[in-house]
Amino acid sequence: MTEAPLLEVRDLSVFFRQGSEKTPAVDGVSFTLAHGSTLGLVGESGSGKSVTALSILRLLSRAAAVRGKVLYKGEDISACSEARLRDIRGAGITMVFQEPMTSLNPLHTIERQIGEILQLHGARGSEKIRSRIVELLQEVGIPHPGERLAAFPHQLSGGQRQRVMIAMALANRPDLFIADEPTTALDVTVQAQILELLKRLQARHNMAMLFITHDLGIVRKIASEVAVMQKGKIVESSNVADVFYSPRHPYTKALIEAEPKGTAPAIELSAKTILEAKDLRVWFPIKRGFFRRTVGYVKAVDGVTVLVREGETVGVVGESGSGKTTLGLALLRLIRSQGAIVYLGRRIDGLNFKAMRPLRRDMQIVFQDPYGSLSPRLPVAEIVAEGLGVHQKRLSRESRRAIVAKALIDTGLDPESMDRYPHEFSGGQRQRIAVARAIVLEPKFIVLDEPTSALDMSVQAQIVDLLRDLQKLRRLAYMFISHDLKVVRALASEIIVMRDGKVVESGPAQELLAAPKTAYTRALFAAAFDIKAENGVIAEQ
Amino acid sequence: MDAFSSKGPAAPAVVPAPAPKRRFQLTPINERRFANFRANTRGYWSFWIFLFLFTVSLFSEFIANDRPLLVVYKGEILFPVFHDYPEEKFGGFLAQTDYRDAVIAKEIDAHGFMIWPPVRYSYKTINRQLPVPAPSPPTWMLSKAQCRAAVLRYDKLPDGTCRDIEWNWLGTDDQGRDVLARLLYGFRLSILFGFTLAGISSLIGITAGAIQGYFGGWTDLIFQRVIEIWSSLPELYLLIIISSVIVPGFFVLLGVLLLFSWVRLVHVVRAECLRTRNFEYVNAARALGLSNTRIILRHVLPNATVATLTFLPFVLNSSVTTLTALDFLGFGLPPGSPSLGELLLQGKSNLAAPWLGITGFVVIALMLSLLVFIGEAVRDAVDPRKTLS
Numbered sequence: 001m002t003e004a005p006l007l008e009v010r011d012l013s014v015f016f017r018q019g020s021e022k023t024p025a026v027d028g029v030s031f032t033l034a035h036g037s038t039l040g041l042v043g044e045s046g047s048g049k050s051v052t053a054l055s056i057l058r059l060l061s062r063a064a065a066v067r068g069k070v071l072y073k074g075e076d077i078s079a080c081s082e083a084r085l086r087d088i089r090g091a092g093i094t095m096v097f098q099e100p101m102t103s104l105n106p107l108h109t110i111e112r113q114i115g116e117i118l119q120l121h122g123a124r125g126s127e128k129i130r131s132r133i134v135e136l137l138q139e140v141g142i143p144h145p146g147e148r149l150a151a152f153p154h155q156l157s158g159g160q161r162q163r164v165m166i167a168m169a170l171a172n173r174p175d176l177f178i179a180d181e182p183t184t185a186l187d188v189t190v191q192a193q194i195l196e197l198l199k200r201l202q203a204r205h206n207m208a209m210l211f212i213t214h215d216l217g218i219v220r221k222i223a224s225e226v227a228v229m230q231k232g233k234i235v236e237s238s239n240v241a242d243v244f245y246s247p248r249h250p251y252t253k254a255l256i257e258a259e260p261k262g263t264a265p266a267i268e269l270s271a272k273t274i275l276e277a278k279d280l281r282v283w284f285p286i287k288r289g290f291f292r293r294t295v296g297y298v299k300a301v302d303g304v305t306v307l308v309r310e311g312e313t314v315g316v317v318g319e320s321g322s323g324k325t326t327l328g329l330a331l332l333r334l335i336r337s338q339g340a341i342v343y344l345g346r347r348i349d350g351l352n353f354k355a356m357r358p359l360r361r362d363m364q365i366v367f368q369d370p371y372g373s374l375s376p377r378l379p380v381a382e383i384v385a386e387g388l389g390v391h392q393k394r395l396s397r398e399s400r401r402a403i404v405a406k407a408l409i410d411t412g413l414d415p416e417s418m419d420r421y422p423h424e425f426s427g428g429q430r431q432r433i434a435v436a437r438a439i440v441l442e443p444k445f446i447v448l449d450e451p452t453s454a455l456d457m458s459v460q461a462q463i464v465d466l467l468r469d470l471q472k473l474r475r476l477a478y479m480f481i482s483h484d485l486k487v488v489r490a491l492a493s494e495i496i497v498m499r500d501g502k503v504v505e506s507g508p509a510q511e512l513l514a515a516p517k518t519a520y521t522r523a524l525f526a527a528a529f530d531i532k533a534e535n536g537v538i539a540e541q
Numbered sequence: 542m543d544a545f546s547s548k549g550p551a552a553p554a555v556v557p558a559p560a561p562k563r564r565f566q567l568t569p570i571n572e573r574r575f576a577n578f579r580a581n582t583r584g585y586w587s588f589w590i591f592l593f594l595f596t597v598s599l600f601s602e603f604i605a606n607d608r609p610l611l612v613v614y615k616g617e618i619l620f621p622v623f624h625d626y627p628e629e630k631f632g633g634f635l636a637q638t639d640y641r642d643a644v645i646a647k648e649i650d651a652h653g654f655m656i657w658p659p660v661r662y663s664y665k666t667i668n669r670q671l672p673v674p675a676p677s678p679p680t681w682m683l684s685k686a687q688c689r690a691a692v693l694r695y696d697k698l699p700d701g702t703c704r705d706i707e708w709n710w711l712g713t714d715d716q717g718r719d720v721l722a723r724l725l726y727g728f729r730l731s732i733l734f735g736f737t738l739a740g741i742s743s744l745i746g747i748t749a750g751a752i753q754g755y756f757g758g759w760t761d762l763i764f765q766r767v768i769e770i771w772s773s774l775p776e777l778y779l780l781i782i783i784s785s786v787i788v789p790g791f792f793v794l795l796g797v798l799l800l801f802s803w804v805r806l807v808h809v810v811r812a813e814c815l816r817t818r819n820f821e822y823v824n825a826a827r828a829l830g831l832s833n834t835r836i837i838l839r840h841v842l843p844n845a846t847v848a849t850l851t852f853l854p855f856v857l858n859s860s861v862t863t864l865t866a867l868d869f870l871g872f873g874l875p876p877g878s879p880s881l882g883e884l885l886l887q888g889k890s891n892l893a894a895p896w897l898g899i900t901g902f903v904v905i906a907l908m909l910s911l912l913v914f915i916g917e918a919v920r921d922a923v924d925p926r927k928t929l930s
Contacts, residue, residue, distance in 0.1 A: 332828060360830030373821035377843045379568065386839075387829035421570065437825070 004074035007033040007056070007093075009177055011013060012068035014051050014060065014232075017516050025051045025064070027232035031536040035175065038202065038209040040223030042216060042255070044456040044486040045427070049212045053178050056210075057089055072176075076519070080342075081333035091121045094169035098181040100161035104153040110137075110164050111149040121172045136167040141197055158320075159190035163197070169524065170201065177202070180209045183218070187319040188483060192527040195222055214457060217258060220244055221531045228252045258458035260490040262468075264313055267493050267508055271309040274445050274477040275331060275363075280304045280339040282323070282330050282501075300326040302336070302501040306479070308445060308456050311471060314493025317485055317524070323501040324481045329446040331479065332363050343445075361391040364510060368450035370430035374422040380433055381418040384408065387441045407440040408433075410473075412466060428459035430464065437468060445477045452487050464490050485528035564830035577922040584918020598729035605660035608640050613653035641666070658677045661707065662719035664726040664879035670695045672706055675717040676887070676894040680708040712896040714887050720897065724904055726879035731908070734795065735861035741800055743856060746806030747849060751837050753807070754814020761811070768804055776801045794873065800862060802856070809852055813845035846923055854905040854916020858909050865905060881905055 014026040026048040026257070033039050043049045055066050058078070070078040077088060089324045097103045104113060110190050114133045127366055137145030140163040153161055162182060167175060175496045179198065183191040202209050211223055219226055220240060227237035228251065236249040281304075283297040301323045301533060308314050316324045330337035331514055333348060333356050341349040348359060364387075367373040375385055384404045388395060395403070405415035411432040438446050448467065452460040464487055470476060482488050488495060489509065497520070498504040505512065516522045526532045554578060579585050588626060603610060608621040621640060628635040631648050638645060641661065649655055662668065671677045672691035680688075683703055692701020711720040718728060749768075753761045780789075780797055785795065826836045867873035869881025881901055888898025 278550060334824065357830040357832075360828065362827075365825065365828045367821045369821055373825050375822045375840055375843075377570065378839070386826065386831065390830045390832075390835075434825070437829070442831070533926060 004071065005032040006035050006073060006186060007210075008071040008074070009052075009056065010069040010071070012052065012055060012066070012070065014055055014067075015065045016248075017063050017065060024232055026055065026516075028068075029229070029232070029234050030068075031227055031234065031237060031271045032407070033176065033208050033210060033330060035208055036206045036221045037200075037225065038211055040219035040226045041210060041212045041229060042219050043229035044214060044225060044255075045457065046231075049229050050180055052212065053095070053180050053210060053212055056178065056232050057093060058085060059095075060436040064336050077126060087121075090117050090174075091172040093176045093178065094173055094174040095178040096165045096169050096174070096182045098184050100165060100185060103165055104161055108151050109150050109152055110156070110466075112125065112246070113162070114168050117171050124233070130443075132171070133167075133196050135277070136171055137202065139170065140164070140167045141193075142167075155188075158186055160196060162186060162190075162194055164202070166194075166197070170205070173205060174207060175312075176208045176210065178212070180212045184213070184215075188485070188531075189524060189527040190532040192531050195531060196533050198222065199300060204214055212423075216244075216259075216457070217531055228255065252456060258461045260452075260461045260464040260487050262490050264468075264491055264493040266510065268309065271311055274305075274310050275344075276340075276342045277304065277306050277331055278311070278328055278340045278342075280306075280327065280336045280337055280341065282335060298302070299501045301330060304496075304498070304501075304503055306331070306496060308477045309478055310444070310477055311475040312494065313471065313480050313492045315488035315495045316481045317483065317488055317500035318477060318504075319483065319524075321500075322498040324483075324498055325449050325491060326482050327498070328365065328449050328479055332447055336366075348410065357390070358513065361387060361441040362444045362449075363448060364441065364443040364445070365447045366431075366434050366438050366451045369454050370427050370434055371454070373434050374430055376422055379419050379421055383422070383433060384418070384440050385436045386437065392440060403440060404436075407436040410437040410439065410470065412462075415481060426459075427455050428462060429464055431455060431459075434464075435466065435470070439474070439476075442474070443476070445479070447479045449481045450483070450530075453482065453484055460487060467491065485525060497524065545804045576926075578779055578918050581918040581921055582900060584914050584921075587911045588918070591908075591915060594728070594908075594911075595732055596627045598732070599724055601722075601725045601729055602658075602663075603631035604658050605662055605719070605725050606658045607661060607663040607666040608638075609657045611656040612640075613655075614649050615652045617653075660710070660719065660722055662709075662722040664717065664723045665877055666722070667717045668707070668709065668713055668719060669717070670707065671713065671717050672867040675713055676715045676891050676897060677709065677713050677717070678894065679896055680706065680711060681710075682712075682896075683915045689878070697903060711900050712894070714884070714897060715891055715894075719840060720884070720900055723884060724881075724894075724900060725883065727881045728873035728904060728908065730791075730874075730879055731861050731864060731881055734791065734864050735857055738795055738798055738802060738860040739853070739857040739865075741795075742803040742860070743806055743849070743853065744804040745799075747810050748841070749803070749888075750810025751814050751842055751845070755818050755833065755837050755841055756810040757815060757818065761815075768807060772801065772804045774801070780867065781872055788875050789873070794864070794867070798860070802860065804861075805856055806852055809848045810842075810845045813848050813849040814841050817842075847920060849919045850916070850923055852867070854913050857916070861909065861912075893907045 009032070010030050012026055012029045013024065015022045015024050029048075029052055031039065041049045041052065045067060049126050051060065053066075054060050055064070056070050058066070060066065065077065068078065069076055072092065077085060104110070111133055112129070114537065115129050118129050118132060123132065133149065136143045137148065142148055142163055154162075156164065166182075176539070182198070182269060183194050186194065195218065198209070201207070212220070213219060223240055225237065225239050226243045227234045228243065228249065229235070230251045236243060236247065236252045243252060244256065247256055280301055281299070282301040283299050285294040286296045286298060287293065288295045294402060304327055305316060306327075316325050316327060326335065329335045333341070333351065337349065339349065340347060343359065345361070348356065351359075381401060381404050384407055388400055388403060404418055408415045410416060413429060413432050413436065422433065425433065435451070451467070452463050455463060460529060467478070468491060471478060478491070480488060480491050492508070492509045495509045495512045497504045499520055505518050512521070513525070516525055583665050584689065597604065602622055606622060610620070610622050612619040612621055616633065621638070625637050628638040628645065631638060631645050633645060640649075640655065670691070672680070672687055673682055680703060685702065688703035688706060689701050692698050694704045696705065698705070709721070711724065713719055714723065749764065753764045782815050783789065783793075783797055789797070814837075820840075823836060825892070826840050865880070865882035865885070866874060868880040868885070869886045873882055874880050881904060884897060884901040885905075888894070888901050891897055
């Protein structure tokens with residue numbers, strides 16, 4: 001007789017009740033997971049992958065109606081008592097969530113948080129527990145674990161917090177480890193480190209892992225089997241090689257092909273210079289003491305020189321906190337900065353808010369989060385037309401609507417939907433609206449601040465195509481800020497690599513991508529393209 | 542979800558924009574708000590009851606007045622509600638006609654007729670034919686003997702019943718004035734005063750809060766300290782001092798109360814604006830070159846709506862009660878004005894006349910409850926969690 005698989009999910013369905021309406025989130029999902037194997041659950045946002053994971057441990061709210069069976073070592077944990085379930089949670093099956101910033105309690109030290117899970121599952125004796133915690137922290141790669149026991153979550157970096165979460169999950173040597181997008185909120189370099197850590201730990205402890213992600217590259221790297229989810233259903237599941245090299249389902253094919261492709265044209269040195277900044281500095285003063293004396297500066301941007309030509313994209317890459325966004329805001333004069341900024345041969349760094357206003361129509365920005373950058377209280381037509389109200393005051397209502405309709409068509413949206421509100425649109429459509437708002441004024445220069453990172457992979461590719469087409473059509477100059485090097489490679493003809501406010505390396509995209517000169521750039525590229533952590537260059541965090 | 546069909550920019554074919562909606566059509570969001578408001582039965586009914594009472598009280602002059610609505614006298618049509626006619630016209634000698642005077646009434650009835658409002662007292666009319674000494678109880682509480690005595694005294698008729706005397710539905714106060722008439726006028730005055738005070742102080746408070754919250758930094762710091770000092774001034778003492786120097790009328794009281802009441806909404810609005818000013822869409826608006834005023838009005842303030850509307854019913858109620866309290870203490874409106882506070886004061890000093898205190902209490906409690914219920918419903922209706930989800 002064969003042993004029961006470690007985890008078997010049979011015909012799992014989840015509905016969310018809202019009033020009398022029932023929205024299906026997961027629809028008849030079945031899969032099995034053997035000891036020591038890794039299943040990658042892939043899908044876009046809203047495909048039900050997180051809900052599936054949460055319903056295994058019955059962590060969903062009461063509004064969710066769950067049907068189907070979840071068998072853990074042959075035991076039906078979808079029907080067992082709360083008490084029995086608590087024994088399994090944190091001991092047999094553990095989970096790590098996406099957001100390391102909020103999954104640790106900010107009021108407790110990490111010792112207390114890891115110690116709690118040990119105590120709950122039977123460990124006794126404070127010395128024993130402490131030494132076990134140190135061992136765990138060592139295992140997940142926290143340097144000097146003995147000294148970090150008393151640290152609070154805010155004293156750790158994002159990567160370290162995720163390591164602490166993993167330490168908590170490993171504390172009781174689980175058989176099954178569920179990781180719900182554990183690296184999505186992290187920088188690419190840290191992501192590579194965490195993934196390698198997980199792989200190492202899995203091999204050492206012979207754990208099974210259910211790895212949920214939207215990133216196909218990660219799945220290929222870490223999983224042995226893949227299940228692709230779409231709209232609550234598993235449309236294809238097989239081993240990694242089969243899915244990637246001979247995908248059967250059209251959705252899987254589309255997902256694999258959805259990665260942003262193509263490269264930008266080489267630089268035309270003859271093209272007109274749109275914007276140029278020399279030795280740009282944004283220093284935030286650190287003030288101390290009663291008289292608020294300035295004791296030092298946070299150098300967010302420190303001596304950066306950039307040049308953007310007509311019809312060309314400058315890509316700015318770097319980890320979070322490297323000053324990319326600050327650089328973009330400073331170029332648009334949205335925050336105070338020192339150093340010359342020249343727009344079409346005219347110095348604009350001394351202009352005040354009012355004097356800048358006529359120039360605003362030429363210089364626009366698209367933000368990262370399409371959910372936060374559109375006011376939820378205004379219809380799309382008014383959001384897009386907002387700038388027109390400032391720069392073309394004498395337009396009639398009808399001609400204003402005609403211009404908005406044109407901008408919506410240009411960004412691939414239906415002009416009929418212009419009287420609807422942002423919440424009625426999907427993330428990708430919202431980002432199109434944000435682009436429409438920027439281009440409606442016919443600007444010459446647009447700062448794109450991570451416009452694709454909040455979007456699903458397939459939508460990312462569409463937005464990249466859209467941006468590229470618009471650029472061709474209107475000879476726009478872009479500054480494309482992103483931590484996602486794949487997208488930058490698809491768009492930028494020149495790349496600036498930033499670290500700690502300084503430019504590490506810059507140059508034409510093709511050269512830089514082919515032969516990065518500095519070790520940091522090499523490490524960054526390895527992490528982004530191959531999801532590989534290069535030792536030594538980037539400190540483990 | 543925009544599937545996988547990458548649309549890209551279509552050919553620049555000129556597709557006409559959809560026809561703009563009519564100007565005064567409700568936007569879908571407002572439609573949903575209105576539906577939410579209606580769904581709150583208590584608030585919705587309170588709204589209609591309040592609207593009815595307020596509308597009625599706005600027309601107090603046509604309901605309770607000591608002048609007839611219309612007089613036809615010797616073929617001439619007169620409107621005493623709108624015009625003052627000297628008594629000479631009817632053969633008297635006073636500067637203003639006292640239509641309640643028996644002689645005048647007889648004269649007019651002889652040469653035409655009068656149409657009276659339902660209640661023939663104004664708030665300041667003194668009933669000179671009180672059946673019992675003031676404060677006299679509601680007429681329906683009188684015994685037959687008291688009625689007969691009154692008819693005998695004033696009309697010199699034997700065997701009078703209570704039907705033969707003029708009714709005071711809710712009795713009179715200690716100066717012989719009809720309580721119903723005073724209530725009607727007093728309700729109107731309280732509401733109008735409360736609305737004006739709450740309206741102007743919210744306007745100032747929201748503006749100040751928005752400026753502090755949006756600009757932050759030094760503006761915020763200095764403004765906050767000023768407000769802290771300002772709001773620690775003893776309001777009531779100041780009012781007492783002022784009212785001992787001048788007789789405070791409607792607008793003086795309004796001004797003085799306004800000096801202190803605008804502070805209340807500042808903190809709420811400021812907090813919301815501090816939060817909102819870093820939203821990405823506010824940044825986007827800045828990048829579009831919108832002026833600060835427009836950003837505040839269009840993008841920042843709407844976020845403060847719910848917080849403001851949560852407080853507004855209380856601001857409104859406290860404005861109403863402040864006036865009542867001042868009248869009760871005797872520092873409010875000049876003597877003789879119809880006021881709910883004065884009615885309560887009379888109720889307190891004439892414990893033997895419970896109709897004064899009870900009517901005052903019932904009316905004030907009803908008014909404040911209605912306002913709170915309406916406020917609650919409005920707040921729930923604009924709650925973005927309900928309207929935008």
